[in-house]
Amino acid sequence: MPDSAAAPQASLSTLYRDHRSWLESWLRRRLGDSWEAADLAQDTFVRVLAAQHTQTLPSLREPRAYLLTVGKRLLVNHYQRRSLERAYLEALANLPQALAPSPEQRWLLLETLHALDELLDGLPRAVRQAFLWSQLEGIDYSTIGERLGVSERTVKRYMAKAYEHCLLVDL
Amino acid sequence: MSAQVDAQARQLAREAAHWLTLCDAGELDAERAAALAQWRGRSTAHEALWQKAEALRQRFAAVPAPLAVACLDRPQLDRRKLLGQALALGALAPLAWFGYQQLPMQRWRADLHTATGERRTLQLADGSRLQLNTASAVNLEVGEGLARVQLLEGEIALDSLGPVQVSLPQGLAVATRASFCVRLQAQGCLVSVSQGHVSLQPLRGAPVQLQSGQQALLSSSGVGPTRAFDAQLPGWRQGLLIVDNQPLGDFLRELDRYRPGLLRWDPLLERLAVTGTFQLDDSERILALLAASLPLEVHYRSRYWVSLTPRKKLA
Numbered sequence: 001m002p003d004s005a006a007a008p009q010a011s012l013s014t015l016y017r018d019h020r021s022w023l024e025s026w027l028r029r030r031l032g033d034s035w036e037a038a039d040l041a042q043d044t045f046v047r048v049l050a051a052q053h054t055q056t057l058p059s060l061r062e063p064r065a066y067l068l069t070v071g072k073r074l075l076v077n078h079y080q081r082r083s084l085e086r087a088y089l090e091a092l093a094n095l096p097q098a099l100a101p102s103p104e105q106r107w108l109l110l111e112t113l114h115a116l117d118e119l120l121d122g123l124p125r126a127v128r129q130a131f132l133w134s135q136l137e138g139i140d141y142s143t144i145g146e147r148l149g150v151s152e153r154t155v156k157r158y159m160a161k162a163y164e165h166c167l168l169v170d171l
Numbered sequence: 172m173s174a175q176v177d178a179q180a181r182q183l184a185r186e187a188a189h190w191l192t193l194c195d196a197g198e199l200d201a202e203r204a205a206a207l208a209q210w211r212g213r214s215t216a217h218e219a220l221w222q223k224a225e226a227l228r229q230r231f232a233a234v235p236a237p238l239a240v241a242c243l244d245r246p247q248l249d250r251r252k253l254l255g256q257a258l259a260l261g262a263l264a265p266l267a268w269f270g271y272q273q274l275p276m277q278r279w280r281a282d283l284h285t286a287t288g289e290r291r292t293l294q295l296a297d298g299s300r301l302q303l304n305t306a307s308a309v310n311l312e313v314g315e316g317l318a319r320v321q322l323l324e325g326e327i328a329l330d331s332l333g334p335v336q337v338s339l340p341q342g343l344a345v346a347t348r349a350s351f352c353v354r355l356q357a358q359g360c361l362v363s364v365s366q367g368h369v370s371l372q373p374l375r376g377a378p379v380q381l382q383s384g385q386q387a388l389l390s391s392s393g394v395g396p397t398r399a400f401d402a403q404l405p406g407w408r409q410g411l412l413i414v415d416n417q418p419l420g421d422f423l424r425e426l427d428r429y430r431p432g433l434l435r436w437d438p439l440l441e442r443l444a445v446t447g448t449f450q451l452d453d454s455e456r457i458l459a460l461l462a463a464s465l466p467l468e469v470h471y472r473s474r475y476w477v478s479l480t481p482r483k484k485l486a
Contacts (some may be wrong), residue, residue: 043391091241103435113242135231141196156192163188166227
């Protein structure tokens with residue numbers, strides 16, 4: 001058993017040594033920021049390390065393709081998180097003082113919003129909007145249909161699609 | 172994901188989604204309600220999924236609607252653009268974008284303004300110098316023999332060579348040849364003179380003449396007591412933040428003015444004392460210096476979201 005336990009570690013350190021700086025410069029070209037690129041490259045390897053506990057490292061014949069797949073996913077997540085934070089700060093700034101959450105609530109709220117944001121990821125804009133209006137503001141289907149310029153039946157279809165999507169994601 | 176979810180789970184989710192839309196649309200009459208109860212009772216998987224749906228709805232119900240809609244209904248990113256060869260614009264200049272987004276309308280319409288963390292220096296026609304500190308806005312009117320500055324937000328410094336008039340919500344600050352700073356605060360406007368003299372003319376009450384090395388608060392009820400300050404000490408005009416034995420809370424509130432995003436700290440840290448000379452242009456480094464000299468830790472949730480907590484004792 002010691003052999004099989006040591007093997008993936010050896011291959012991971014090889015992976016790290018051979019491709020880290022390449023991955024980092026790939027990320028840097030997209031982020032325009034070497035600090036964040038270094039962080040994301042690091043995260044990518046952490047993911048790969050975590051993944052090999054549950055599965056063997058796939059296709060090490062194409063290590064760069066594999067790293068890119070993981071890296072791209074993290075990059076998109078990173079952008080999404082950042083755009084959410086911006087929208088959040090902007091929304092907070094526009095909120096009347098009396099309604100503004102306390103600093104402690106703000107952080108918790110951002111975490112919740114991030115989780116919901118990930119949950120809805122991948123849904124078409126109109127489906128997402130219909131679902132948000134219905135869930136967050138309790139707007140009825142016919143009003144949503146008017147807002148979106150579609151029939152109530154279509155709204156129902158959108159909603160069913162959104163529910164199905166969310167129920168299939170692990171909460 | 173679609174490949175991994177088996178057909179059975181998908182079918183169950185579809186059925187649950189159908190029931191949920193019927194509930195939302197108010198189309199769940201007694202007969203359908205009974206049918207739903209029966210559906211839930213078919214297996215533990217059915218019931219578990221229904222519980223999951225309930226939990227899902229509660230999660231959305233628990234967030235404040237206006238805030239959540241603004242955040243979650245923002246325009247979505249274009250993945251192909253993000254991952255393509257070209258740098259996304261947003262990726263190029265997050266900081267500039269940030270300042271721009273946080274600008275209130277008033278600052279937009281002003282003649283001159285600075286974003287959070289930015290400072291600007293301007294030479295007026297008569298050779299006078301106007302400096303804008305972080306997150307500041309002014310209207311400017313340079314006429315025959317008189318420069319008029321209206322301070323809308325933030326803080327400015329003036330080295331005037333000729334007559335200058337600064338109009339403030341609470342009155343006027345008038346000088347001929349003087350160097351002085353004016354800072355808008357919640358309680359009023361703090362005027363500090365480092366050279367020459369400045370006349371404060373409140374909307375109500377008697378005018379007050381400030382000499383070099385004096386400062387006073389101009390408020391809606393008049394001019395507050397005159398106090399002495401060290402006019403020789405460099406400050407934001409030199410890009411420095413110099414403090415001597417200042418409570419950390421006050422220091423961080425000051426630093427916060429120069430940082431886009433959110434900076435928060437544990438109330439336990441409020442009374443720690445800070446002494447030092449810090450470069451305002453590198454607030455990241457200031458935080459690192461604090462962590463090195465005080466018993467605290469700096470946590471970056473992101474570059475724009477930083478929290479300071481007491482350092483954990485080593486076990």
